[in-house]
Amino acid sequence: MPQKITIVELIYLSGLSMLGFIATDMYLPVFKQMEAFYLTGAESIALSLSVFLAGMAGGQLLWGMASDRFGRRQTLLIGLAVYTLASIGLWFSSEIWQLLSLRFLQAIGVCAPAVIWQALVIDRYDSKKAQQIFATIMPLVALSPALAPQIGVGLASMFGWKSIFAALSVIGAVLLTITYRLPNTPKIKNERAVFNDITTLLSSRVFMGNVIMFGAASAAFFAFLTGMPEIMHRLGYAETEIGLAFVPQTIAFMLGGYIGKKWVNRHGDKGLLRFLVLLFAVISTTLLVVTQQPLVSIWPLLIPFCLMASVNGAIYPILVSRALGSATQMAATAAGLQNSLQITISFGASAVVAAFASQALEITGIAIAASAAVVFSGYLTANWNKAVAATA
16 A cells, blocks of 8 residues: 555545535525525525535435445546536526525535545555544645635625535536546445445444544534524624634634644544543533523634534544544445434534524534534444443
8 A cells, every 4th residue: 555645646635525515615604695585584595504414414325335336436427427517506596496406416416525535545545544644634624614605705795696606516527527537446346245334334333433423523513504604693793704703613623633633643542532522522511501691792602612623623533534444345335324424413413403593592502512412422332342341
């Protein structure tokens, strides 16, 4: 296995990994403009984010299985094509049902790069180098929640909010072109072997426990993303300010990822993971208390959430590497199942917040606290045998 990754490979893998986050976040600051255009309420527009997460939850396992069955390049080409066509459709949509339907289809397509970039890393690098690559790419990916809303605000102010979906179409077309130039990859496994892999993964405490933690930590993040535009609008913030509010949490995520990477390289991840789980619980409790109080500013909510973002930045690479490292012979299927479960949990939190968007502040805090409880249960699942042995 190669031990070095080139800059070109790093940029390409980062582009694939960022695409889903960019498609998720770029349109968040223009929710109110979309309400006026589609003649609907806050709940329906917020539902477009939840529908997107639902599509990602359902699509990633399928793309992972297809990638292990038919090869990486072929599967990636089809997924990027579906994503790009759906983005073009969103550009021309005029009815709320079109928005929701095409966002779902767009999410199905974007699942392919979201899964396959992780499988490409596992295919090419040993476990230690793979964790370093994950720790390098994920902070880069974390730029997208900050950059995407700013780009969305800029595009909306210059060309109208629909230009956001035009930009997403262009990005998809560029990645599709680059992927087309990659060498062909052979079929890897037959259908029965792929389904046997899923059974093996679902019965693995290490895999499932780490995936549950990953999903629940992400759920807290997506609950906040779903609720924040409405919370800030009710506090009187403008669209530009809503977009800027994504910057500090992204910087915190990147800082947490950098510190976590350095710590793991020197001391390993066991003690750090335990500390991060406990810190996540403390911050979630703080957010629950804050969100049940009347606010006049976003900062009492944003500051503790930035601390949570830094925890997520440090914990994500550990959990992904531990989960996929336990399934190296079925990398794409494992990545697909991991991401499907992650987004399913995140979709649940986002859907709850969207359904009660009129009480966005209170319900966001409750969703984050519930996510913390699931994080703890995932930690117990992944480390149950070790805990029993230590107790004995």
